[in-house]
Amino acid sequence: FFIMTDYFDIPTPNYNLTVPYDNIAKILEYNAQNYPQNQFLGYLNPEPTFISYQQALSIVNSISFSIMQKNVSKIGFYAPNCVEFVLLDLVCAQTGIVFVPLYDTQPQEEIKLMVKEQDLKLIFTTEKLYKNLSFKEDADLFFLDYSMTNQESHEFTFKKLIQTQKYEEYAQNAIFTVLYTSGSTGVPKGVMLKQSAMLSTAYNVSKLLMKPFKNVEQETILVILPLAHVYMRNMIYAGMFNHNRFCFPSADLFKSFQIFQPTFLIVVPRLMQKIFMVLKQQIPNIDQLQKEINEFHANYQMQNPEYETIATTPDVMEQKRFSFETETSLKVQQFLGGKVHSITVGAAPMDRNLSKFFGYSLNCSMMEGYGMTETCGAIACNNLLEHHWDSTGENLGHGMRLKLLKDTSETSQSELPQSEQTVIGELQVKSEAVFSGYFGQEPTPEWFSTSDIFEYNLVTKRLRILERNSRVCKLSNGEFVMPSRIEEIIKQFVQTDQFCIIADGKLGRVVLAAQDCLKITPEELYKSLKETTKLKGFEIPKLFVIDKQWQVGKELTQSLKIKTHQVKKRVWGVIEQNNPDAFAVVRVE
Structure with a gap:
């Protein structure tokens, strides 16, 4: 196997992508000018209601003017997913105010730590969550009006911020947002990110991952994952580059599938497992369908050993689509709206059997990627035109430098599974997309260590995560x-x-x-x-x-x-x- 002396440089694909904007709000402006009637944000009120890109720009401009009167440097957001999150995110991009989103399911002691650490003076929340902020007596609280039409009795409401005046673009601060890590490895930390970092990752993803290969007039993405997480938030920026539509589901997720008919799903493995369990309850013969898929896959792989190679064009990809269809698989497709053609999986590795089930039954592409809050999301991902079941894809490119460090702990290289085609080591990243540092701590070093052990395939040029170094x-x-x-x-x-x-x-x-x-x-x-x-x-x-x-x-x-x-x-x-x-x-x- 390949022996590293100090480190192994992973080749960077030369996609020659140049980000066309220096401000996320300019993507909204471009879409408002060139696709003014395209639906941007959708929600239930109780009927499906949509805000166009042109309407969204008008709202963002008005809110920017009003918020600047508050003379604050940061805005906190402590509420469930809603259209107001996206609008306020764009307001902060436009005005240079730092956006600090907080998970609505976060324990109160962690919320208290974050609000005090950031010294938030203006927080958007809901009356239901208000009690968790009672310790912050010096903060102005704006209560969100989810329907954007209902009148609230509270003194401060989101709707009252929307004025008639237009506020022009304001100079950016160095830091655009502070996102707190999920705490999977310890206490949550405030990750400071610049707009340039978010734009870099989002533009790459928009071109490599979200470019449609079907004749879809406008992609529809259901916003299921929390927007306080970098994964979903950056996928919205990426989708905006392609003037996509984003719809917010109701509490009844499967009813929302029928109403909005999404074409592109952004998920985590646990969500797909929950969907699978519901399918088993609602549709007969799911176990039999899974058995048929496994058999079909084994036969297809034997007859088409090259099926995992890269397709060079969408037309070639269409020819290589799996010709699997049964009465039960058609029911699965209809249960999820009938139009899903692509699913992107992040946050954790997806079970291969589950990937095969949804890939075949929906006749869609299953794509996995790898990233961290500290890297604005994706570091590596599978292209839309590929089939690599056990891979997190290749280097995302566009200035993203990756290297694998030789193992210097007492764990021996010989203890890790290797072959002549692979290199194994701890992944480090150097990129414009890397964060500026943790709040209140030293700046980020030139090379950021992910603390994850990866395998790099010298033949396919793909990465596969093996383990967290700490585990x-x-x-x-x-x-x-x-x-x-x-x-x-x-x-x-x-x-x-x-x-x-x-x-x-x-x-x-x-x-x-x-x-x-x-x-x-x-x-x-x-x-x-x-x-x-x-x-x-x-x-x-x-x-x-x-x-x-x-x-x-x-x-x-x-x-x-x-x-x-x-x-x-x-x-x-x-x-x-x-x-x-x-x-x-x-x-x-």
Whole structure:
């Protein structure tokens, strides 16, 4: 295999992309001038209601004028997803005010920390969430009017900000937004990002990931994921480059699929698992459909070994589309609106069987990418015209320099799975898209370390995430364990990612902690892992801790990733009390 001396430079694709704007609000202005009647934002009121790009520009200009009268340098946003988030985001881009969005599901103690740390004097919120801000007595609170037509009795409402005067573009501050990390690896940190950084990533994504290959007049994207997360927010900027439409679903997500008929889905694996479980409840024969898809895929792969190669044009891609169609798959398509042609998955690796199910049943492209809040989202992604099931894609390009650092910890390179075609190391990034630093801490070094271990394929030029560096564990017997590798194997049996592997060197064991949703029993899983996988004995969990339910803000992040350290803290007492050499199943209420 390839031996790194110090580091390996990952080639940067030469896409020759030049970002045409220096301000996100200018994308709105361009669309308002060139596509004035195109629908921009949609919501239910209670009937479907839409704001055009031209109308949105008028609203943003008016709010900019009003907000400047408040003489604030930062705006906080503490509410569920709504059109007002997008409008205020554009207001801040236009005026140079720093935008600080907060998750509406964040624990109150974390909200308190963030609001005080940023010293927010103006916060947009809802009456329902107001009580969580009672400690901030010196802040002006604007209560959001979700329908934009209802009259509110409160002294301050969002609607009252919309004046008739037009406010011209204001000089930018260096920092455009402060986004707090999800806390999957510890305490949330304030990530400071510039507009140039957000624009760089969004423009690349718009050209490489979101360019439609079907005859779609205007892409419709359902805003399901939280806008306080960089992933969904940057995908909106990217979609604006292509003058797309963004619709906000009601509490009944599947009714919203029927009403808005999205063409492009932006999701995380856990959301797709929830959709899959609903499909199983609502549509007969889903298990049979999944079996047929797996068989079809195996046969197709044998007959077309080149199917994962890059298609050079949309026409070639259309010819390579999977010709799979059954009565049940057509029902799945209609259940999700009937028009979905592409799905982008981020935040965590997608189970391959789940990817195949939706890719075939919807006859759509399944694309995975990798990124972080600190890099404005995507670092690497699969192109719309590719099929690479087990990859996070190639270097996003446009000045994005990536390198893999040689492992300098006590973990040996020989302990990691390698071949003659791959290079493995910790991923580092140097780019205009990299953040300016954590709030209240030192500036970012020239090269930002992701703390994630990646495999780079020298032939396909694709990256694949293996593990977070902090999760690689050396057991008391001297063996190294990579929890993510074990988790990927287990997913084949349980068909969910609502579990995690906890490896602890002190106790010398591997533990599986899960919500009570595994498809098979722990006893059946343990037997299958022993008899049908290549896992070594010390890699197979003997202790299974089954939890009733994990909660967002505690065991789960706002983007529904598992906080492994919180799960470990929750079940640690159970782990300590059980014999490491004996098989055991413990249920926690």
